[in-house]
Amino acid sequence: MSSSSRLRHLSVASALALTGALALVFFYAPTEADQGFLQKIFYIHVPLAIVCLCGFVAGGLLAIQHLRTGDSRWDLRSYVAIHMSLIFGVGVLITGSIWAKGSWGHWWVWDSPTLVSFLIIFLLYATYQPLRFSIEDPERQSRYASVFAIAAGAFVPMNFVAVRLSTAYVHPRVLGDTSNLPGPMALTFLISLGAFALLFLTLCMYETAAKRARAKARALKRKLSADGASAAPMRRRSAEPALGSATAANAGGRG
Amino acid sequence: MPLRDAVEYVAAAYIVVFALVLIYLTIMSKRLRGVQRDLDELTRLADERLNERLGGSGREGGGGLGRENDGGRPSPPHTDARTPDDHPELDLGRPESTVA
8 A cells, every 4th residue: 555545544544533533522421420511621631642642652662763773764753753742742731721720720730740740741842843953963963863752752651650659639540440431431532542543643644754755855856956066965954854865765655 | 610611611622622733734734835846846857857858869869868768779759748757767756656
């Protein structure tokens, strides 16, 4: 299956899964007794947070692969995973704040370890792009960014466990022994989680394909340009990974 | 909490997420338009190159490009109507092969 048709199938699957999840949230899942209708935010906030954190960890794993192989395509995948997780992270923070305002009466609660730890992780990853942008040499940029992604990726599960172990504040638990979701709620949650995971995957593939296409077009433009100076491998300073011209030219059709 | 207030909060949360996705897709489509412009420019450059080559080989007696590519087989007559599609070495790929 070609990259474009795979992307098309994934897009359709994501749209269907999201539509199904929304239908389940509003027409199937029962209204929670304590929070009432407000609890519906749970089905969007928690899956976003889980997918976001998994994306950060995936970015670290892809960065390991980049350091092992030296292939810039792994760096691109790591970059895209972290970039997409940051976007999802913005969604998590905003939906969490809205839920907190409705539920607790405050936009933000500083003594909640779950909230603060997520904010720390988000801010940590918010430095990823400036870090990349600050290094001009593409080779060094990709290596340093990979080291950062691995270290930060390892920090995410550690942080998760630390928050779980803390007992200072009781945040609703979804996964694990303390989960007390009834069947229809759990099913809706899992389908919503799957839908957001699919959306994440689709957007990552979409962005990767777009960046490869752009790199390929630029490499070909340099090759075709009659001007000798512009034929030299020139690169504007950017936070985006630099795909080697050969790699870019060969990787265009691959997902 | 009254249902009306809860509905407002829930609607706000869902709208924010879908607005984020929409903004992202808008930015990506804008960038893809940039790629499309690059590809248009590449096509123009390839056409210019092709015309230069065809013009040069035509002055040399014809068949230069054909000999290069076809291993000495007789080359077809050169006309300005030929496109980069006739020349695998100038095949720039299709936009749809890289981007959906």
